[in-house]
Amino acid sequence: MRGLRNVAVAVASGLLMALAFPDWGWWPLALVSLAGLWWALEEAGAWAGLGLGWLFGIAFFAPHVWWAYVATDVIPWAALSVAEGLAWGIFGMAWAHVRRAGLAGRGVLAGPLLFALLWTGVEVARSYVPFGGFPWGRLGFAFVDVPIARLAWAGGVPLAGFAIVLVGALLGVGVERLRERRFLAASVAPVVAIAIVFLPGLIPIDARATDGELSVAVIQGNVPNRGLDSFSQAREVLDNHAAVSAQAAAVAAGTVDLMIWPENAADLDPRTDEQSRDTVTAAAQEMGAPLLLGTVDYTPEDGRYNTSLLWSQNGTVLDLYQKQRPVPFAEYIPIRDFARLFSEDVDRVSVDMLAGTEPAVMQVGIESLGRVVTLGTVICFEVAVDDVVRESIALGGEVLIVQTNNATFGDTAESTQQLQMSRLKAIETGRYTIQDSTVGVSAIIAPDGRVLQQTGLFTAEYMLADVGLRTEITPAVRFGGYLEWLFMGGAVIALVSAVSRRMRARYDW
Template sequence: MSDSAVVEPGVGTSTSREADQAGIAPPPPGRLRRLRGSFRTPSGRLAWARLVLAGVSGFVLHLAFPGIDIWPLAPVGVAGLAIATRGVSKKFGALLGFVFGLVFFLRLIPWIGIYVGALPWIALSITEALYLAGMGALLPRAWKVRGGVPGLLLVSGGLWVAQEAVRGRWPFGGFPWGRLAFSQADAPTAALASIGGAPLVSFAVAVSGTLLAWGLVTGFTALRSRALPGALLPAVGVALALGVMGLGALIPLPTDGDSTTRVAAVQGNVPRAGLDFNSQRRAVLDNHVSATRALAQRVATGESEQPDIVLWPENASDIDPYINADAAGEISDAADAIDAPLLVGAVVQGPGDYVSNTGIVWRPGEGAGTGDDSTYVKRHPAPFGEYMPYRSFFRLFSDKVDLISKDFVSGDELRDNPVGVMRMGDVKVGDVICFEVAYDGLVRDSVRAGATMLAVQTNNATFGLTDESVQQLAQSRIRAVESGRSVVNISTVGVSGIILPDGTVVERSGHFTQDVLEATVPLRTEQTIATRVGEWPEWILSALAIGLVLGTALIARRTQIS
């Protein structure tokens, strides 16, 4: 019995007899026949089986991410989609990819709509699923590409990388959430980030999943053909997949540095979760001031070590300290009490009708710093969260757009400290604000510009008691490995963490509690391979995959013509 007859019954091999056996009459001629032919599904039962497999696989992939955090399930989810798309047409592959992506994102990011309703959550999930649909349209070609198993692995892994690359850049700067790499903070594969960044981690997960799929498919085919030695192929696929996932264990990661610094990260908490945290802005500022003063008292009594730097989160002061003397006085008192430079996350008015999400270095005895080494304006404001594109158009769907009364301006437009490296005593801190941690280039720019550690200032109050904060903490851990830098992920409400350059979390807070995290962390100047090579692994893997797919299609077309 041929391979196509067993495993690929949807590739133009079905007959009227097969349809009769499935209990389904052959389709009538005309438009319906052409439609069914384009999807290459021999029976309704087979089509539904593939659709169910795609949906279940998307659900399984979400289980790998923080919140559930069963990271070995990431390649299992990839394998399910690979099997579902084997032997189908481009159109049906796209549908399978869409179903996979929709289930995945609906489960991964429900926090998007927790306070604004289901529409943004569903709309964003559908949008992100469309990228998976594009990948699904090409995945069937991965099984047909020349080069055998290596070609299959290169194309499948490269398509995942390419999909994530496009999705993370377009439109409105993209939304990189849900990359395979971000499920791997606790896995050996995380170490690969030090060589090829997050794209190489995603590639390894995708290759591992494809190996699982290859083992299952070829093993099943061998059994149906009574080629009993082939029954071992599933075990071979599992063994190879485990080998790929374990490669990172061979990569040494740094745990020390050129020097160290004592850091304190203040999680002040908010009176209430939700969108109205802005109306509590004085209480939020007071919380961070009081927690810092309490730390100063513990230092004075010897209960805590004197910190070299103190970090506050995004939105710690939504009262502009440049124009509000009372807020400035409170922050100065806190900096003077702790006697260390303080990084404040503030909302600053201007320019014009805009506002800016700003990190400000506040020095004891001096106050707010000025210049490129003392302020950083968030370069990538979140669309629909910090600014509203096409406001009049989207108002047709929801009046929630007017919750954003003033748009945030991008730091790239202001050209103030475009890479976010802040001088805090002897420490050069690369400031990354909130969702910016998900973008490879923004983090890499700070490290290349000389940052010896990274601070991720974030505010998770608008997402309630959801998995958003732990998903973001995992991204910060991947960035620590990728950059070889200590990272402090500090939130207004948690979950905050202090992370060593090897991704280890040495201090971690709870959710919606006031806390001060303290640790001595290494400072490093040496750049990882990933920092030096930048985007090249992403582009090369994507280009090879697309090139092989196009080449295979061209060869197939020429063969048909001849």
């Protein structure tokens, strides 16, 4: 019966974790979820830990990435949920070894600290492996509106996530000690947990425009039809963005420094398609500003590039960026023959996306400022990829621009989940951040994570704003890479120590 109880608690905890993320956004449930997982794994051995953690992961990830089902079908969605759920299975197995080896002790803090260390180490690892990783659904993204999110300024998403897991585990310890009638320890745990949640709110985050302001027009043109068919409407999508640009130009022409179109707004590459070139050049001229636009470059013989172009008013390319981290099984298909055994949908991606090699920065001369401004220009999914964003800002990005296309995911939470990522990245980098989507949600975000303007979903809208430029480098940008290695290395050391101790005890070495 206890085994069935643990299964039920693990699954319920995973579902509660899903409710902590958009569109529900009930962040306290994540802490309840973590406490529940602590309880479910209380007496688990390694294999039981693997199974319970895996069930937790699937129960969380399946509803969290429901948009994958909407965009594709049941098999790709289920495969993604099961594969990503394994990360939490590995965590459960590792925690079982650590706890059974006695490393957690009986104090209030040691166990939760190790629990959080293992969780964060696994979370960082799954952000990079396999196939470049899948950093969607990291815990920190659910807490943007909570004071603890300010830890991202100091150490990025991993540090914020570590602190959140520590809080959840402390609540789990509190329940354990209460059950054991150790009332002093039971009272200490929630007090420490509350302090960890709210004290980071004292971290001062500078949201001033320290290096001038950039006047932008952010265009959301909308897409005629949703789902995968949206990619077959390139001409209509281009015309939609041109039409909304004309509306914005009627209000702000001559006062804008930069106009922004989203990913895939001009999939008919204006460098090779004459009609597209005429359309985007006319839009830039009408606004009186260079245009940052998303297109696809099909000139390579062995694939294509997801590309962002900085287009001048006279029809020339001022700068460009090619997406460095194409999404596996979405923009390119690794192990295609094997993947086809499970779903023929893999062949919808007939031309694999290639990985760009240059950092996500562009430079544009801004007449109103009398200088060149460096833009941080990540594309879509890359907003969740820590090293791509860090490099973009470390190399001089004064504002972070996220061009994205959410048309394939319908009325799901995919776009609002991505908005949460952009908001946390604004805190992490100390930059004003612009998320521009073909269909929404688009937004302008302050360096403290506040949304200053926001569009609707599947609407044609534009936003006009003066966004602050900043060059200060936050601790997260400067040291975040080292911190990731510290979390992964610490998790490996804890696991190896636990396994070694258990083996010595078993074989009396």
